[in-house]
Amino acid sequence: MTHISERDLQLPDAVIGKLLRIAAEDKNIVSLGPGEPDFITPxxxxxxxxxxxxxxxxxxxxxxxxxxxxxxxxxxxxxxxxxxxxxxxxxxxxxxxxxxxxxxxxxxxxxxxxxxxxxxxxxxxxxxxxxxxxxxxxxxxxxxxxxxxxxxxxxxxxxxxxxxxxxxxxxxxxxxxxxxxxxxxxxxxxxxxxxxxxxxxxxxxxxxxxxxxxxxxxxxxxxxxxxxxxxxxxxxxxxxxxxxxxxxxxxxxxxxxxxxxxxxxxxxxxxxxxxxxxLPKRYRDDMKNEYDRRRRYIVPRLNELGLRTHMPDGAFYTFSQITDITQKNSCDFAKDLLNKAKVAVVPGSEFGKHGEGFIRCSYAAKLPLIKEAMERIENYLK
Ligand SMILES: Cc1ncc(COP(=O)(O)O)c(C=O)c1O
CATH class of the missing domain: 3.40.640.10 (Type I PLP-dependent aspartate aminotransferase-like (Major domain))
Structure with missing residues (x-):
């Protein structure tokens, strides 16, 4: 017999977990989902x-x-x-x-x-x-x-x-x-x-x-x-x-x-x-400078695609508005990107009610992968 507490059953089953699992299993998917550095520990x-x-x-x-x-x-x-x-x-x-x-x-x-x-x-x-x-x-x-x-x-x-x-x-x-x-x-x-x-x-x-x-x-x-x-x-x-x-x-x-x-x-x-x-601070700065390089690439590119995106001041995420280019909610849009464009992003609704209408892309991914993801999204949107 299995007994699971009400407390446990009530916990939200994050969509992000499912998306990241699919992205990790399918080698054809480019993932801008992860919330952790792509770098290896110094x-x-x-x-x-x-x-x-x-x-x-x-x-x-x-x-x-x-x-x-x-x-x-x-x-x-x-x-x-x-x-x-x-x-x-x-x-x-x-x-x-x-x-x-x-x-x-x-x-x-x-x-x-x-x-x-x-x-x-x-x-x-x-x-x-x-x-x-x-x-x-x-x-x-x-x-x-x-x-x-x-x-x-x-x-x-x-x-x-x-x-x-x-x-x-x-x-x-x-x-x-x-x-x-x-x-x-x-x-x-x-x-x-x-x-x-x-x-x-x-x-x-x-x-x-x-x-x-x-x-x-x-x-x-x-x-x-x-x-x-x-x-x-x-x-x-x-x-x-x-x-x-x-x-x-x-x-x-x-x-x-x-x-x-x-x-x-x-x-x-x-x-x-x-x-x-x-360790000298440069170990941290080297990673930060690389994220910065990616940030400066991805933000204009997302805007070019019609995904309105502010230049973020920190962390390694972009948060892009999707309602100008789709009628879909953020979850369906993210699923479409996953299935049709083979790009994993996280629906904004995962982050709260006011995240609906947005998607999160992580730029803790190597620049060529980010470039590939942008190309795929562009082709999908066409
Ligand atoms: C804002 C924020 N706080 C806390 C954490 C938890 O990080 P950790 O438990 O690895 O220190 C994360 C992880 O993504 C985060 O994004």
Whole structure:
């Protein structure tokens, strides 16, 4: 007999998963679907992992190795301008686990978490799992998909809202919040005594602007929890390494669900992460410059095809409007591209109600593949 919980049965079955499975199985498909770097982890990190593997067969400290937490604290101070202490850091199994642990220690059933819509599709299922209520705050194309402070104010329920979960640079739109907007959002968080959960997964992939951490803004130390990852900056997605930083009391509380979910973060990956932090910045910049080259190619090309596309300021995604060229919804359009043009993209509806009418293309794919995909879409549209 199989018994599956209601909680599990209610979880959304993401279309993206099916699309990516089909794309991975059919070698004729060019995939602009993936949400992870196409690069391989830099060689010095891999070499170090090979060298040290035999010493990492045991659990580590639940919140992560002290050497790593100290190096992370230095990085947060230097790069993010966050006044971090190693004791206020938890090394997590990717940032996804960190966000989940943080929600578990903040949210009681029926309490609300405000998220960007369109926004990263990994949030709603974990909010559902903690029995919270995700409230999408519309981020409209005419504002370059930037989260608007007035829209947050309109969505806040004084009793129920506990957290603003904000992602900048943003997946899927590539929007990077301006300092002015961030300061206005920070003022709202202070006024309503809310936490800002700041997901900075793409912090190293900002092209023409500068990445700013909410935790660096004046007076926000007690209100901000930041989530970081080695998945994107160092192309280490498979090593499942992330970390979170926040106020001492909060980190103490979040340590509990983190510990009971994972016992400890992966030991080998922690040494590799420590190595990653010791590398010159050029390792990250080289990847960023290549994404930038692709971004400058793909955006004009999509516009040429009638898929209206803003130049994204960060991450490695384009978010293109499709309603000028098709009557189809984004899911049917993406299915058509998959079946007829043999190109995998992600329908915008996967990212929330306000993602309908758009498709996401990832440029974490080699330039010749992107060129081929654009040609195929062009032929299909003809
Ligand atoms: C915005 C955002 N946050 C968090 C994650 C989770 O990344 P990881 O768990 O690999 O750190 C992703 C992955 O795509 C993401 O796009």
């Amino acid at each position: 060689k010095p990190i891999l070499d170090y992992g090979k060298k040290i593997i035999g010493k990492t067969t045991h659990y580590s400290a639940p919140n992560g190795k002290v050497e790593l937490r100290e190096a992370i604290a230095q990085k947060l101070k230097k790069e993010n301008k966050i006044n971090a202490d190693a004791d206020d850091i938890i090394v997590t199994t990717g940032s996804q686990e960190g966000i989940f642990a943080a929600l578990l220690s903040t949210i009681d059933p029926t309490e609300q978490i405000l998220i960007q819509d369109p926004g990263y599709l990994g949030y709603i299922p974990i909010i559902d799992l903690v029995e919270g209520v995700p409230i999408g705050v519309p981020c409209m194309e005419e504002n370059n998909f930037e989260l608007q402070p007035e829209a947050i104010n309109a969505a806040i329920d004084k009793k129920k809202t506990k957290v603003l979960l904000i992602n900048t640079p943003e997946n899927p739109t590539g929007n990077v919040l301006s300092k002015k907007t961030m300061e206005a959002i920070a003022a709202i968080a202070l006024e309503h005594d809310l936490y800002i959960f700041s997901d900075e997964a793409y912090e190293d992939l900002v092209y023409d602007k500068k990445h700013i951490s909410f935790g660096s803004l004046n007076g926000m130390q007690d209100h901000v929890v930041t989530f970081h990852t080695f998945s994107k900056s160092y192309a280490m997605a498979g090593f499942r390494m992330g970390y979170m930083h926040g106020p001492s009391e909060f980190i103490k509380a979040a340590s509990m669900p983190h510990h009971y979910m994972t016992l400890s973060p992966p030991h080998l990956s922690q040494w590799m992460a420590l190595k990653a932090l010791s």
